[in-house]
Amino acid sequence: MSHSGGILTKRMLLMLLGCLLLFGGIFAFKMFGQYMMNRAFDTMPLPAATVTSATAEMQTWREKLSAVGTLRAVNGVEVTTEAQGVVSAIHFQSGQTVRKGELLVEIAAEPEKAELQVLKAELRLARRNHERVKALHARGVTTEADLDNTRSALDQVLANLEVQRAEVNKRRITAPFSGALGIRRIDLGQNVNPGEAVVSLQQLDPIYVDFSLPERHFASVARELPVTLTTDAFPGKTYSGQITAIDPRIDSASRNFLVQATLANPEKHLRPGMYADVAVQIDAHRRVLVIPRTALIFAPYGNAVFVLQQGAQGDGTIASKRFVKTGEERGDLVEILQGLRAGEVVASSGLLKLRNEGAVIINNDNPPPAKIDPKPENS
Incomplete structure (x- = not known):
């Protein structure tokens, strides 16, 4: 019985060993096949990527000074009241454009107007008295002193009348210049005091931009130099103007000097208080x-860039990745400080399809834009 059991155990071991050898061989065969397949894919040449090309070239750029500026209205005020009283009429809407001298607000002025009528009556009486004494003086009936007294009384009434007219006009608030109104600060029937703000008034066209530059550029900046401006409020849009004033004083704390430029603003895009990036084109050039x-x-x-060159074996064009150091950007162009030489050709589109030392096909039928002063098609 024990002899037969030992034989059975040996057979089971042999069967188990055979199964292991069988399955191990199958697994090894599959692993070998996978390895050979991966190796084939790794050594398989990739198809050439189609790209556009551009040549690194030398250009002469006019030097540019950059600064951060703040936009400011040529004329900008808080329109205020000169007299105390109740608002009787409002003749404007918030955000409205008005012209110089246009009536904005009226403050109740009934007592002042009544006093004006009294003074007008006194003026008529003073004139009649003066004319009567003047006629009598011509006939020698009255003295020179009588004539002077009536003339003085007339002048006094005239002066009082002008003062009263000014008091009445103080209750008529008008626009000191043409511009755009802000949000109304008063209401009909409100009792206002002298100096109380009625509304903001800003002249928007033209408009100023104030900015500071380091003192080392003082000799390079002059009136009428061209200025360009961009703002985050209207991305992609550039505004042009020129320098109109330079502060003669250098700030002792910052060692900067203040510059003011004037820009046309017919569309009213630029508004006082806006932040702006300013560039000044000075009379200097560099390659x-x-x-x-x-x-x-x-x-x-x-x-980095992909430099396009002929392969070492003469097997077409290949793309070699190369790191570069960049400088200033203008329009569609960027300055290269290190890493490239003039005349070298680089891939200008299709970069995501490229790999280092990969084959490429150059097709320049539709190259990307490469202008220093790009303009939108609808501009």
Whole structure:
């Protein structure tokens, strides 16, 4: 019985060993096949990527000074009251455009107007008295002193009348200049005091931009130099103007000096208080190496380009990745400080399809824009 049991155990061990060998062989065969397949894919040449190309070229750029500016109205005030009283009429709407001298608000002035009528009556009487004494003086009936007294009384009434007219006019608030009104600050029937704000009035066209520059640029800046301006409120839009004033004083704390430029603003896009990026074109030039911005690969560890060259074996064009150091950007172009030479060709589109030392096909039928002063098609 024990002999037969030992034989059975040996057979089971042999069967188990055979199964292990069988399944192990199958697994090894599959692993070998997967390895060979991956190796084939790794060594398989990728199809050439189609890209556009651009040549790194030297250009002459006019020097530009950059600054942060604040927009300010040529004329901008808080329209206030001069007299105390109750608002009897409001002749404007918030946000309305008004012209110089246009009536905005009336303050009740009944007592002042009544006093004006009294003075007008006194004026008529003073004139009649003066004319009567003047006629009598001509006939030698009255003295020179009588004539002077009536003349003095007439002048006094005239002066009082002008004072009273001014008091009445104080209750008529008009626009001191043409511009755009802000939000109304008073209500009908409100009792206002002298100096109380009625509404903001801003002249928007033209408009000023004030900005500061370091003192080392003082000799380079002059009146009438061109200025360009951009603002986050209207991205992609550029506004042009020129320098109209330079403060002769250098700030002792910041060592900067204040510059003011004037810009046309017919569409009223630019508003007082806006932040703006300002660029001043000065009378200086420099030579720069440029490529289109679309040729750059932006990465946290550095910017790079794909340089297009003939393969070592004469097997077509290949793309070699190269890190570069960039400088100023203008329009569609970017300045290259290090990493490229003039005349080298780079890929300007299709960069996501490229790999280092990969084959490429150049097709420049529809290249990306590469202008220093791009303009929208609808501008």
